[in-house]
Amino acid sequence: MRFTFRQLQVFLATARFENVSRAAESLAMSQSAASGSLKELEQQFEVQLFDRLGKRLQLSELGRQVRPQAERLLAQAQDFEAALSTEEGSGALRVGATLTIGNYLAVPMIAVFRERYTQADVALQVANTKTIARQVADFELDLGMIEGEMNHPQLETIHWREDELQVFAAPGHPLAGVSQVSDDQLMSQRWIMRESGSGTRQAFERAMHGILTDLDISMELQHTEAIKRAVEAGLGVACLSKISLKEAFQRGSLIPLSIPHRDFSRQLNLILQRDKFHTATLERWLSLCRETAQ
Structure with a gap:
């Protein structure tokens, strides 16, 4: 065999960090040892696995092609090592x-x-x-x-x-006593939402088709707990997974709003x-x- 698993580790770490120094650090190696390992691998097969752009290394076309094979080989070797371990499940x-x-x-x-x-x-x-x-x-x-x-x-x-989103508000909110919230009432609220790119935001936007552009998204936050605190403070209404709201509903610090004509289910x-x-x-x-x- 003309390559070593250490060389594969260096190749894959460099592909991940696009930098030999950071790859070496992740493998507890010196930069010179990592650079030498990568250079030796390329020279053994007379190939170029990376395009060098200043201090940044970007996978070459060949590097992109062989990366999945290298990942599989290294994973199989690690799995074999774990199988030889005396402890099951390592x-x-x-x-x-x-x-x-x-x-x-x-x-x-x-x-x-x-x-x-x-x-x-x-x-x-x-x-x-x-x-x-x-x-x-x-x-x-x-x-x-x-x-x-x-x-x-x-x-x-x-x-x-399966999962389901739930629109919710603070106990003292004007919609708290409404049996079924209408679209007009939804459009009159200030909304506190997860950021674009999140799965919750994606499911919310799908559920609100037809009125989405008329909603007042007054605040976007990246953390579920921050959204719940903002709603508790009376800054608006929000929509999150029921999984994340269970304890707050039990405490009574937040209340669910009923919107049966909108589908908030998701996978x-x-x-x-x-x-x-x-x-x-x-x-x-x-x-x-x-x-x-x-």
Whole structure:
């Protein structure tokens, strides 16, 4: 074999960071050792895997073509190493989740997973749907758990579980005692919303078709808790997943508004890189996802 797994690690880390220094740091190597490893790999096969743009390294056409194969090879090697371990369930897993899923579903799942597989190393990255999708496509994450819909040529989407958004207000809001809120009343409100690119915003806009352009979006916030606090303070009404509102409704600090003529249902999805090798740890996580969806 004319290449080493260390060379593959350096190649993939450089592809991720587009910088040898940052790649070396992520692998606990010196910059010179990483540069030498990458140079040796290219010289062995007389190829150029990166186009050098100043301090930035961008994958060449050949580099883009072989990256999925390198990812699979390294993942298979790591899975083989985990299989030789004396501890069942060892292995690393990088999970990406959108805000609602990350805060209210993924963290409890990680607790269950680590209880079952004590040697598993699960890292969680929380961001909006657009960011998670990009990171999964670029092999930065092993799996994404998203609220939004995704149509990406490099990604496989697996339907996971049902969810529903809920419009809500503070207890003293004028709509608090209304049995059914009309479209005219919706258009007269100040709305506090998640940012564009989030799955929640995507589902909200779909539910509000026909009147969306007439809504007063007075504030956009990236965090669910900040939106709830703003509504509690009387700054407007909002719309979030019922999953994130359960405790607030139980406390009575927020109240749901009834809008039966609008469809706020949505699907939570799992996304995977189509070329991603499924390690045993990843398969165990997928199994847990199926279990929690029942």
